[in-house]
Amino acid sequence: MQETQEKVSSNDGVYAGIICTEEGENFGKLLLYRRTVSTSILTATETGEQVSFRGNYELPGKAVRKTVDGKYGYNHVSLSLAASVLERAGIRIHLPPMPAFYPVYFGNEKTQDLAMMTIYSEPHPVFESTAGREVQWVNTAELRELARIFKPADEKKGISGEGLLSGIGKRMYCMGMMALAQSPDEESALEAIKELESIWADWPAAFQ
Secondary structure (H helix, E strand, O other): OOOOOOOOEEEEEEEEEEEEOOOOOOOOOEEEEEOOOOOOOOEOOOOOOEOOOOOOEEOOEEEOOOOOOOOOOOOHHHHHHHHHHHHHHOEOOOOOOOOOOEEEEEEOOOEEEEEEEEEEEEOOOOEOOOOOOOEEEEOHHHHHHHHHOOEOOEOOOOEOOEOEOOOOOOHHHHHHHHHHOOOOOHHHHHHHHHHHHHHHOOOOOOOO
């Protein structure tokens, strides 16, 4: 008798690590936006209910968009990310057809999720719309502090989340630090590199 295998869900998320290169108070800082949706791919172990990150900060981006006709060009990921950044952060970016991405993988017996981040230098940040959006520019120390105070939302009590999505050492934190490692603010970049090296030292080596 043939065994029935449980279907594993697969998700591909793309994010932009937007670094401000304009001289001024935001020089060398990373752009974050505050999440407004409650849906996520994670469920709470104790209750089985979906975890909400509404109110938490994260890099702009989301899952690769599906097309209506099911057809995709080679540059679809690039176009999808640019559209998501405009939708979520209100800023227009112009990516090459094949941008370089930094991948961070998450998986278990039920879910396989690939998050990818590309670094984008923005010399003159102009937000086309800020209505309904909350954004913040952060350096390495500020990103770490946001991660330290992380709390998910409590939708039953109507309480928004706080801090950086998922906290210190998690994927959003690592992607943010990778972007800041390329910051023109040398002090912030060095701090980010040291932070990443410390985190990577503790990553499991499943295939070694």
